[in-house]
Amino acid sequence: MKKIIIATKNKGKAKEFKELFAAYELEAISLNELDNIPDIEETGTTFKENAALKAEQIASLLSLPVIADDSGLMIDALDGRPGVYSARYAGEDKSDEANINKVLAELQSVPEEERTARFICVLAVTIPDSVTTYYTGYCHGKIAKAAVGDYGFGYDPIFIPDGYEQTMAQLTAEEKNAISHRRNAIKQLETNLKKQDLFLDNR
Ligand SMILES: O=c1[nH]c(=O)c2ncn([C@@H]3O[C@H](COP(=O)(O)OP(=O)(O)OP(=O)(O)O)[C@@H](O)[C@H]3O)c2[nH]1
Numbered sequence: 001m002k003k004i005i006i007a008t009k010n011k012g013k014a015k016e017f018k019e020l021f022a023a024y025e026l027e028a029i030s031l032n033e034l035d036n037i038p039d040i041e042e043t044g045t046t047f048k049e050n051a052a053l054k055a056e057q058i059a060s061l062l063s064l065p066v067i068a069d070d071s072g073l074m075i076d077a078l079d080g081r082p083g084v085y086s087a088r089y090a091g092e093d094k095s096d097e098a099n100i101n102k103v104l105a106e107l108q109s110v111p112e113e114e115r116t117a118r119f120i121c122v123l124a125v126t127i128p129d130s131v132t133t134y135y136t137g138y139c140h141g142k143i144a145k146a147a148v149g150d151y152g153f154g155y156d157p158i159f160i161p162d163g164y165e166q167t168m169a170q171l172t173a174e175e176k177n178a179i180s181h182r183r184n185a186i187k188q189l190e191t192n193l194k195k196q197d198l199f200l201d202n203r
């Protein structure tokens with residue numbers, strides 16, 4: 001199988017990329033499988049900036065083509081927060097449970113019809129010595145009153161996608177991968193997957 005590098009250390013994302021790219025007969029390799037990869041500081045104020053920081057720094061370090069994902073949850077009643085700061089919303093230790101509790105507390109008095117939200121995923125694709133390109137996907141829904149479900153990662157236990165009664169964490173991997181922001185961003189990239197020189201085997 002052709003291999004493609006996904007510049008993430010997030011195990012939940014890495015698992016989903018493996019599943020999503022398998023449909024294109026591509027093997028996604030995450031940074032957890034490579035040695036001596038430093039953490040990239042996410043100093044940007046937009047998803048696009050952070051995706052570019054990760055893709056460009058890892059591509060230059062490895063001298064290989066790289067895809068990075070910067071993603072997060074945007075809640076309308078919180079003016080788009082946690083947004084770019086989704087991973088660290090409740091602190092630097094990136095605890096999913098603490099992040100969820102913080103969001104639920106902030107939304108405690110917000111009624112169901114005002115709990116609208118969306119996940120966003122921005123993919124940055126860097127091929128050494130050429131310009132970085134970007135692909136964006138969304139998944140719309142609303143925030144539940146309590147956390148339910150064991151699948152997925154991050155805020156999945158409190159996110160109810162439009163058209164569903166269950167949270168994202170109650171959906172199987174297959175069901176999430178059919179509707180997720182990550183899936184929708186990869187769809188944008190799809191035609192370019194064929195024409196871009198993205199694969200390790202071509203080097
Ligand atoms: O419930 C969720 N389902 C998802 O599908 C999802 N996708 C993103 N998120 C949240 O957004 C942060 C990304 O932040 P992020 O892009 O900086 O990634 P990260 O720091 O976790 O890893 P890396 O890819 O940078 O190595 C994550 O930690 C999560 O809190 C999600 N939550």
Ligand SMILES: [Mg+2]
Nearest residue numbers: 010042070087
């Ligand atoms: Mg990060």
